[in-house]
Amino acid sequence: xxxxxxxxxxxxxxxxxxxxxxxxxxxxxxxxxxxxxxxxxxxxxxxxxxxxxxxxxxxxxxxxxxxxxxxxxxxxxxxxxxxxxxxxxxxxxxxxxxxxxxxxxxxxxxxxxx
Amino acid sequence: xxxxxxxxxxxxxxxxxxxxxxxxxxxxxxxxxxxxxxxxxxxxxxxxxxxxxxxxxxxxxxxxxxxxxxxxxxxxxxxxxxxxxxxxxxxxxxxxxxxxxxxxxxxxxx
Numbered sequence: 001x002x003x004x005x006x007x008x009x010x011x012x013x014x015x016x017x018x019x020x021x022x023x024x025x026x027x028x029x030x031x032x033x034x035x036x037x038x039x040x041x042x043x044x045x046x047x048x049x050x051x052x053x054x055x056x057x058x059x060x061x062x063x064x065x066x067x068x069x070x071x072x073x074x075x076x077x078x079x080x081x082x083x084x085x086x087x088x089x090x091x092x093x094x095x096x097x098x099x100x101x102x103x104x105x106x107x108x109x110x111x112x113x114x
Numbered sequence: 115x116x117x118x119x120x121x122x123x124x125x126x127x128x129x130x131x132x133x134x135x136x137x138x139x140x141x142x143x144x145x146x147x148x149x150x151x152x153x154x155x156x157x158x159x160x161x162x163x164x165x166x167x168x169x170x171x172x173x174x175x176x177x178x179x180x181x182x183x184x185x186x187x188x189x190x191x192x193x194x195x196x197x198x199x200x201x202x203x204x205x206x207x208x209x210x211x212x213x214x215x216x217x218x219x220x221x222x223x224x
Contacts, residue, residue: 002156035214043157043202043214056211090156099212100145105156 003027004106006091012112018079021109025072025093031055032074033103034066035090043090049074050097078111086113118205120215128223133193135218137186137203144206146179146186151217152199193222 003026011019025032034046045058049068060066063081068074078085088108094101118139127133137146145164149157161170163179163186170177176189186203203215 002158042216045212045214092157099210100162100206102147102159102162103157103212104159107156 002104002106004091004093004104006089006106006109008109009107010110010112012114013081014114015081015083017081018077019081019111021076021078021089021091021111023074023076023091023093023106025074025091026104029093029095029104030072031094031097031101032068032072033092033094034060034074034076035092037088037090037108038086041087046076048099055097056099081113083113086111118203118213118215120201120203120218122218123216124219124221126221126223127193129195130192133190133197133220135188135201135203135220137188137205137215139184139205139207139213141207142183144183144209146183146206147204147212148177148186148188149202149204149214150199151202155199157202190220193220195222195224198222 005024007022031050033048035043046060047066048056052068063079066076088110090105090108092103092105094103120137147162148160151157161177166183167181168179174191178187200217200219202217204212
């Protein structure tokens, strides 16, 4: 158990819809990262938050947005969903803001777009 | 853009055989991390290498960071079925951006 909690585990929705994925980091961790992993693909970094502030941005689409709340949990919002957005979305957390910290991953949310 | 490539993409070995995956970056890395993702699971941090030419061992796993800090390797001696999974390297660029490699999927046949 990594200590990172992601909900929901599975999400099935239709094209054009909007969903919110939730992540609670490990106790004491201040950074949260979001990744997308498509079938048989690597991990695509989307965005990082550190102590409530956006820290780094990767290949995140304009239809996607994220935030980190004062209690340090984070949400990833995906809107105007397309078939290609079907993927496994991982959240990871680390102790500090630097990307040199080991990251601890949650179990992921599997998003299926019908 | 900055890329971290891994080879091979897939590797099938007989239990007891050795396995090596190679990680190559187009730019110099500040450090490199390795993760393992079991089938149906999430990536799990294995190790971090920081110094040029650094070698670290974890039981049957040997990790190496190249002298130029642009490549790295993971070698598993005498594979076991528990080694099955996808191994990712992740390189730190400019101390602020961690780029995951494309991964090597290892299958071990008993």
